[in-house]
Amino acid sequence: MIRIRKRARRLLTAIAGLTLLAAMTAGCRGDDGRTERPGADGLGESLLGRSITVYMGNSPAAEAIRTLLPEFEAKTGLKVDLTSFTNEQLSQKLSVQFAAGSANPDVFMLRPLEELRSFGVGGSLEPLNRFVSGDAEYDFADFSQAAVESVTLDGTIAAMPLSTEQQILFYRKDLLEEAGLPVPRTLDELEAAAGRLHDPAGGGVYGFVARGQRNALVTQLSSFLYSEGGDFQQGGKATINTPEALEGINRYVTLLRRYGPPGVFNxxxxxxxxxxxxxxxxxxxxxxxxxxxxxxxxxxSIKDKVGFALFPAGRAGAKPYSITAWGLAMNAASDRKEAAWQFIRWATGKDIVMKSQQMGNPGARRSVWSDPRGVAGFPESYIAVVTESMRIGVGHDRPQVVNVGAARDLIGDIVVQGLLEEDIRAAADKANRDFQALIDKERSP
Structure with a gap:
């Protein structure tokens, strides 16, 4: 669970069930003790002359915020020192800053399913529940439930959704039409159609392709598990060798081994x-x-021949992942939390999410996806698939542990063994034991 400093814990207890510090209706105290009166848009008027530091990863979401940042600074008077890093550089930089107990950055982007748990356990994430509580204009309920699940740690809102993605099925409309095949709605239909269209020797077309690299494939394997009724774990118990999980793994292996290209391991x-x-x-x-x-x-040559479909249903129905790919979080050690929140509130508010999505960054707000302005430029069939996936999706696409990389390697190896025509059940049993040991180690005091 996120470790909250004593002062923050007392504050959270005091405001439980109340509105956002009474700030949104009656004014509040700024970081320096001055009284600030929020304007009609919820942005405080006493930010003039103050500054915050923001770290961002290289992504469409970050580029959209950087482009729109001047209007925020002009409106609030808050200076934002924004620095961008590659994904790995950002993760390393944040780890160093947090280990040192630094108050910088005040706000930072993170990949929730990769880093939320590790940063949270380290006590570096400021809980955001008190900021969103009672803020009707911000409308936290507008975020998709699956996106919120991705940024929630042990019941605490640890970040705000910034961009999302869902697992979907891409297909060749022309090939299906020529073969007289419908768009697959189930995994059984997908396997059958892939078999019918698999013709590498004659037509130069493989029936199916997806990730085959051991670590990378795990996120795409996830939807196969969920749709067959499985998951990587249930609480503190590893479940990668259950009948449901094995059904999903076997399906993924079969599609890649029988109908995939050579060299899929790479x-x-x-x-x-x-x-x-x-x-x-x-x-x-x-x-x-x-x-x-x-x-x-x-x-x-296929620009106008690609279709988009909901991830096919297994025995448990269609259960694609629908996750927050990037989130915005606040440093628990920051001494400029109110100013930091105003930036997060702006960057993830309806207006900026709308503008960001119009720039190509898929956001997490349902109202934007249901607004014609928010989906302009996206293919019509794609919009329908994404919005439905957001509605039914699962909010994680990988094991929920601190050492995500190690867990992904363990699980991905099952698929690799299957592609090598080794015993999948034996590989899953071994991976499950090793994964359980990893879970137990992280849970131990």
């Missing part, structure tokens, strides 16, 4: 998307956010 999303965009696969499943790459450039 395929991350870039390689798999590249092969599909070259017209060399009938079906491809991965994150919705990479749709523009999957359909290829304007010169691509």
């Amino acid at each position: 395929m991350g999303w870039q390689q798999a998307a590249g092969l599909f965009s070259q017209g060399k696969a009938a079906f491809y499943t991965d994150a919705s956010a990479i749709y523009a790459i999957a359909i290829g450039s304007e010169q691509s």
